[in-house]
């Protein structure tokens with residue numbers, strides 16, 4: 001076993017405390033490969049933002065857990081070398097079992113999510129409590145979830161969303177001992193979040209639910225999943241260069257900005273990054289069909305990611321300068 005502190009990583013406790021006091025949110029960006037990680041570190045160091053490196057079960061299978069461990073350690077060293085030792089968290093996204101959580105903690109994760117949101121309430125509590133008891137022994141922070149998001153993301157999918165019931169949050173937090181709570185207030189997983197016609201706006205987030213949750217567990221860190229904005233500009237670029245994405249819309253950045261100022265301390269962004277990479281690669285393939293050096297298309301994809309992440313950090317989450 002390797003403990004995350006040996007890798008130079010931190011858990012989320014201090015970061016969320018400061019984010020709560022400062023009225024901003026910490027970015028949680030998913031990664032599975034080198035260019036994504038390079039982009040996350042470059043954007044976070046340049047903006048002096050703390051960051052959560054997020055790995056799903058699928059990403060762990062794709063990239064290899066040992067490699068991921070050394071990549072996270074490498075990220076810490078690279079940030080130092082770039083002149084700003086930003087706090088870096090290595091977080092398991094949507095952990096679905098005790099064994100997976102244990103395996104992640106054994107390989108250096110500093111924070112984990114246990115997602116029992118699809119289970120009946122009492123079973124969600126039981127699973128989450130067991131994971132919390134184990135994780136806290138190693139000072140690893142735990143995110144639980146109440147309510148179900150619609151959409152598809154790796155292994156997690158649901159046809160319908162079920163908003164979080166504010167009357168359950170106090171009991172859940174108290175009985176499980178989690179350090180943060182993901183809630184469902186109308187965000188959604190994946191690139192096809194809301195079926196809207198061009199020019200129409202997606203439904204607004206349920207700030208009434210968020211307010212009621214905040215009232216009931218005042219000062220407790222809240223997490224938003226499925227918070228990509230699906231920028232029309234990137235969708236248009238993908239389609240211009242041979243892609244075939246359907247009409248879609250994401251969560252408006254205005255709404256996320258408002259959420260970041262509240263008890264929301266962590267905002268997950270994955271789909272926007274996937275779109276930015278796809279757009280950049282398609283553009284190179286379209287404009288230079290004779291190109292066959294992967295650096296010549298993965299490089300521009302990395303640059304597009306850096307721009308996207310910096311924009312999110314500065315203009316949406318407000319975590320710039322908080323490292």
Ligand SMILES: [Zn+2]
Nearest residue numbers: 153189225226
């Ligand atoms: Zn999620």
